[in-house]
Amino acid sequence: MSVAAWNRFLQEQDNWPAASQVNDSASYGTQARNALAGRTFEKKKRMSQEERHLQILQAAVKTLATKGFWGMSLQDIADEIGITEAALYHYISSKDDLLNMVLSECYDTPDADEYNAVTAAVTDNDGHRVYFYPRYCLNIALYNLQRPELVQLYSVLNGEALSPTHPAHNFFIGRHMRNWEMICSMNWILPTGVDEERFYDLYTLAMSAMDGLQYRWLGDDSMNLLEEWMSISDIIFPPSEWAGFTDPSEYDPAPDRCLLPFTLSARQ
Structure with a gap:
């Protein structure tokens, strides 16, 4: 079961955009999510x-x-x-x-990076700032729930860009490794058995699972993306191995509690 601190996010569904909320479509069959619901564009004659x-x-x-x-x-x-x-x-x-x-300007932005990272981090009593990867992944799901139209944009273009003639082909083909370079620049706290090679495999698995769930979520407006991600997260990051390494709320701020030895960078 995912850490207790995550359960509160399931109670905040009313704060998500209407297009991200779960609809009970059992009575009329599964329908695609209307990710562009409520999008209007003000037409002004004079603009800066x-x-x-x-x-x-x-x-x-x-x-x-x-x-x-x-x-x-x-x-x-x-x-x-x-x-x-x-x-x-x-x-x-x-x-x-x-x-x-x-x-x-719209998808992989500094605002998105900051949202995903800021609440996945903690600073220990020695001043070391470290990040919890399972919470970072959860934050990606939380952020994308706030921008369903951009999730649909990404999904449509990602499929189109499989063609080498598509102008976004290189962008999408190279995106996985560009994001991995950013991940490598962060100071992650990880279980002892997770070295850089295994961390890359976990990163690949988590992002592939996220993409797959988002495709399903766009196609089924009765699906709760957050609940599904939490279930998947428990499989990717089993509590038997990841307890204490899942979320900043698990950090014990005792005076002698230094997290640096638990980071990947300290073990390399």
């Missing part, structure tokens, strides 16, 4: 450069998440925000340029 840039990004996310890159046209974006396609070229140079803007 920054406001128009954000509006274009929002419209691109909505359109790409439903039509994909191949199905999207720049006319779709112009229609969404109420300007001409010719006017749109004042802000972007091409369809590929718009896709690159979305990928670089």
Whole structure:
């Protein structure tokens, strides 16, 4: 069973966007989650450069998440925000340029990295800041529950980008190792038997499981992503091995409690 501190997140469902909440679809059969429910884009005649840039990004996310890159046209974006396609070229140079803007500014962002890391960390009495990987993974699920439209965007583009001719092919093919490089830069507290090779395998397994669950979640609006992740987490990080290494709430702040010897970097 996952650590008790995680149970409170299951009680906070009312704070998630409506598209992330669980619907009882037993009476009418499984339905796909409407990840773009409630997305509206204010059409203003006069906007600052920054406001128009954000509006274009929002419209691109909505359109790409439903039509994909191949199905999207720049006319779709112009229609969404109420300007001409010719006017749109004042802000972007091409369809590929718009896709690159979305990928670089909307999904893997510093805000996302900070959200995932900040509550997965603790500083011991010797000033060592360490991170708990199972909680970090839980935070990814919690963060994505707050942005279902971007989860759908990621899922659609990730499938499309399997083709080497897709302009986002290199982005998605290289994403796993780029994120691993970031993971390697953090000071993780891990059970004794987890060396760097095994940690990489756990990282690969956890992220693959997360992607798979999110695909199912998008396709079934009666599925609770958080509950499913907690169940999977207990298998990936069995309590018999990971007790004390799962969540910062398990840290005992005794005066002589130094966590540095339990970190991967100290063992290498």
